[in-house]
Amino acid sequence: MERTLTKETVNKIGQKVHVMGWIDRLRDHGGVLFFDLWDRSGILQVVVKEIKGELHPQDVVSIMGEVKKRPAGTENKELSTGKVEIEAQEVEVISKAETLPFDMGGPDLNLELPTLLDWRALTLRHPKIASIFEVQEVVIDAFRKTLKDLGFAEFQAPIIVPATAEGGAEVFPVKYFEHTAYLGQSPQLYKQIMLGVFERVFTVTHAFRAEPSVTTRHLTEYISLDAEMSFIKSWEEIMDTVEHVVHKIINAVDTHCSEQLKMYNTTIPTAPQNFPRIKLKEAHDIIYKRTGRDNRSEPDLSPIDEEEICRWAKEEKGSDFVFITHYPVKKRPFYTYPDPHDKEFTLSFDLLGRGLEWVTGGQRLNDYKELIENIKRWGNNPKDFELYLQAFRFGMPPEGGFAMGAERVTMKILGLANIREASLFPRDMERVDIRLSSQKSKVKSKNGKKD
């Protein structure tokens, strides 16, 4: 008999069907088994009145049975199949699951982060965990579609690079035959080269930062959504584009992920048509006035300052987003365009959203000679940037671009506490799937008791 997907059962009341999937939320109600069967289309309640053999959570089963209307008062409004259930006539276990190391059946998976990651192949199956990556897919698709609609071409940026491009951030060396290469810290130089080929480009790629610190906001490998555009009329046009892309992303999440938002008890960020745009200096002044915290000589915002300026934007401007502009030259990479009115500052910006940086961007130097000067000034050798510099030797219009980390966007939309939760297989100083110290955690739930 042909397989029926669980979501299709709502149209087959009274019919005999064949469904397959994984068992979740198994309950024994006095000799009658109830469980959720999940497949790629959704979840369906299964009732087993005659039990032969044992069933376990995460068993893979093939079921023959009849689709029935649920008894009045037992419908589940949260489920698209909530008005029906299947009464199983035959249950075949296709693949048996071992006893789970913790309970997966609740609406939340109440585990500490190390446990959540030590058992990642299992914990990802929990509907609330899986939903994070449904949102992430929608975010990436919306980024891609929005830019294609604006005439941007997608390209594939290389991961292995010959030299380190971004001053400051640490890199991972790769043993490349007899040579040393590196993992790209960003596709920056390649997207700039590609402007000479397609005028406007973007890439969905992975970027790598060997930052020797453990925070709730950093991963060593992250998904970088990178765009670059030439023939800009002004550097504000880049921020206009960021606004447009962010609007499209959060609207797509609102449209396609209402269930996931509900699971996390959240709504999409408040995004007025124009996000406030303030200079870093102004941000420091505002923070000083609001809190008495005087960081006015700092070249950047600290994490608590980022949170404070977002509170200000929400309270004063009704916006969960705020652009911070004009970072000092010394805090930005060599390719950043200096502000013609004050050469110590740059035509650069960060977009903060809900207390954290979502996007970084700005106008770039497009003059060949100025770029060479800056590469030297930053202590690098122009010979190491030969291919990149070629793009500017042979005609490059005014240009700029931006990058956003898909995990940060996902984290902030859903209100996750740690960026590792927004990465399928998060990498940090201490973990690449398994813990690098090779010490396995005991299973611990969040409230500290051992299961």
Added chain:
Amino acid sequence: MERTLTKETVNKIGQKVHVMGWIDRLRDHGGVLFFDLWDRSGILQVVVKEIKGELHPQDVVSIMGEVKKRPAGTENKELSTGKVEIEAQEVEVISKAETLPFDMGGPDLNLELPTLLDWRALTLRHPKIASIFEVQEVVIDAFRKTLKDLGFAEFQAPIIVPATAEGGAEVFPVKYFEHTAYLGQSPQLYKQIMLGVFERVFTVTHAFRAEPSVTTRHLTEYISLDAEMSFIKSWEEIMDTVEHVVHKIINAVDTHCSEQLKMYNTTIPTAPQNFPRIKLKEAHDIIYKRTGRDNRSEPDLSPIDEEEICRWAKEEKGSDFVFITHYPVKKRPFYTYPDPHDKEFTLSFDLLGRGLEWVTGGQRLNDYKELIENIKRWGNNPKDFELYLQAFRFGMPPEGGFAMGAERVTMKILGLANIREASLFPRDMERVDIRLSSQKSKVKSKNGKKD
């Protein structure tokens, strides 16, 4: 004045417009300059009757002028703007290009491969070179769309991995803080894990092979289009899916890339609804009969055998594609499903197209204990596959999948001689953008003369 894109000029005959772009194919016809202006939308012929200052190929220019119908007999049917041209009234050079190291103005860029790559930021701008990556984008988009339509979820596979998954192929080590990690040779293990989350998954990722050889078919970094599906009825279902995806890809190229196909003087491959499916043994027999070449004891097809069996498929079955199935156990990775009828062979396949492997795939072992046995049998330690094995400890239905290299597909659709031509920034033993030996090539054209 607002910018007009070149392709929009066809609707503005008689109007004054502002266009911007790069100069290509600059010709001086007795004091009147003609050139192609290209922007992201296409190409437009520009006529400059009053020349002030110098213009060069690849200069970026801003032009004010009037759109005119071209004189009768001078239309260019190959161009979407071929019925019009713009008579420039003002030409402003926005960014000046240095003198080019070779002529970029012809329909072909007649350079030897090392030169093509040494000047990659420039040579990518040639319309015929750029068109390769327009085709590649269409290939990747068609792969993505086709699988989404089939209910596959897209996920992001990690690049940095803790252990080597595929026996045989060489890996690149990464210095990961105080530890050693590796670049993923394929997203195989992760896509299998993800089946437990989304039932059907795919990823567009980069894969890395440190193969110490230089061929026309291998890159050290390549774009891997990877899919995996569970609840398969039989392993043939995987081949059915490959057929469907390949049809959709080549149809998308046919629909969206007719100009690019014309530039390469080619058409899409001949693809009957069902591609021939023959066992490796049968392929060796056919080759032996046709050529007298006796490789019947070989566990694989050599490159010339791949070409020969494709000639057979074309001549005898009218197909540019042929599945070769049932590779021996010893030639396939530990996770490959053995043929129940002959345990020395596997339920695996390669899809060859136009003489080269496009796709590799097969059914996988989904039984936890068998997997552990096989990992040991292949000389690996199950502890190194802990996360992967978790997915099978907790219920995994019968499953399989496939992978295709985007560069190979692009190469074979366009008839390129070397896979490096189908990679924006090809990496091999000898090159990561710049030559690793650091010896810069002299500019050489294909017929050997120096420019």
